[in-house]
Amino acid sequence: MNEQQRKFESYLDEQIASCKQRSKLLAEDDRMDEGNFEKIRANVYEIFKTILSVAERVCGKDDLAKRGFFLQKAEQIPTSWTASYEKAKQNGDARKMHIESIKLDTIQEIKDMCMQIWEETT
Amino acid sequence: MTEAEAISLFKCLADKSRLQILKSLAAQDMYVERLAERLGLTASTISFHLKKLSDAGAVTAYKNQYYMMYSLNKEIFQTSILELLQQESDEAQKQAQRDADYRQRVIDAFFEYGKLKSIPTQLKKERIVLEVIAEAFEFDRMYSEREVNIMIADYYDDFCTIRRDMVSERLLGRNGMEYWRIKND
Numbered sequence: 001m002n003e004q005q006r007k008f009e010s011y012l013d014e015q016i017a018s019c020k021q022r023s024k025l026l027a028e029d030d031r032m033d034e035g036n037f038e039k040i041r042a043n044v045y046e047i048f049k050t051i052l053s054v055a056e057r058v059c060g061k062d063d064l065a066k067r068g069f070f071l072q073k074a075e076q077i078p079t080s081w082t083a084s085y086e087k088a089k090q091n092g093d094a095r096k097m098h099i100e101s102i103k104l105d106t107i108q109e110i111k112d113m114c115m116q117i118w119e120e121t122t
Numbered sequence: 123m124t125e126a127e128a129i130s131l132f133k134c135l136a137d138k139s140r141l142q143i144l145k146s147l148a149a150q151d152m153y154v155e156r157l158a159e160r161l162g163l164t165a166s167t168i169s170f171h172l173k174k175l176s177d178a179g180a181v182t183a184y185k186n187q188y189y190m191m192y193s194l195n196k197e198i199f200q201t202s203i204l205e206l207l208q209q210e211s212d213e214a215q216k217q218a219q220r221d222a223d224y225r226q227r228v229i230d231a232f233f234e235y236g237k238l239k240s241i242p243t244q245l246k247k248e249r250i251v252l253e254v255i256a257e258a259f260e261f262d263r264m265y266s267e268r269e270v271n272i273m274i275a276d277y278y279d280d281f282c283t284i285r286r287d288m289v290s291e292r293l294l295g296r297n298g299m300e301y302w303r304i305k306n307d
Contacts, residue, residue, distance in 0.1 A: 030138040033174075034167065094173035098166045 002063055005052065008117050012049040012110075016042050037102050044106040048074065067118055071111065078107045123198070125213070127179065128206050131198065134178035139163060140171050144194060147181060153189040225250050238278040241287075249291060255284060256293040259303040270294070270301045 023038035051073045059065035081103045088096035123131070134140060142161050146152055154172065158165040172192055175181040180199075181192050211217070228250045232239055238255070242248045255277050259265065265273070267285075274281035288294040295302045
């Protein structure tokens with residue numbers, strides 16, 4: 001595992017831990033729904049942590065291929081979330097819209113961080 | 123308010139952020155961004171909560187120029203919890219059916235060809251058995267003790283115990299040697 005990947009994985013771990021911590025605090029503060037939103041965020045980070053490890057397995061030591069694999073999945077996976085968001089918007093379902101937007105915002109943040117880490121270290 | 127609506131409202135209120143939104147709306151009508159600013163939440167989160175509150179009937183929305191304004195549905199909060207508890211439950215019919223089924227099972231277990239097989243040890247079951255026997259008695263009619271004994275003996279040989287228990291369960295009234303069937307609600 002190279003430096004970028006280590007840095008990126010540690011970023012994902014930190015985000016997962018921090019979402020889980022916020023979720024716990026929100027639940028303790030009787031804000032269950034907002035606590036669940038944090039769990040949703042944590043799930044997205046966890047999905048992409050898994051993808052990172054798959055990229056490692058699939059692409060071996062080819063860093064460029066790994067980054068390409070990761071970003072490709074980061075484009076593919078959210079297409080269903082975008083569709084679901086649009087459908088909710090058409091039906092005025094603010095609840096669903098919010099949940100899908102949390103997932104979409106989180107993946108955007110992950111993509112931005114991925115780019116940033118790779119640019120910083122290359 | 124139906125039972126389902128009450129449950130939905132209570133579930134919705136059991137959240138600090140939604141309670142804060144309602145408190146803000148109790149002071150004045152507001153739009154999403156204003157609430158977001160006031161409560162330190164994102165507009166999207168506020169919209170999520172407002173949708174839940176709106177579905178539960180706690181808030182209503184109206185258009186005011188460019189903004190969608192939200193207001194507290196004061197009417198729903200004027201319902202007292204006691205009123206809700208006193209309303210007939212959606213479950214009432216099912217409960218009544220379950221009670222009737224239980225009653226029938228007890229009758230089937232303790233009566234055979236119209237005769238009582240034994241006196242149930244459980245008070246609840248004995249009450250049911252005594253009620254069945256009490257049905258043999260007419261309302262608004264006085265019975266002598268002998269008549270009572272004969273009528274009970276049709277069901278069970280130990281008529282003394284049954285007669286005493288029917289009086290203590292207030293199924294039969296007694297005045298000296300005269301008995302009558304008590305009207306229960």
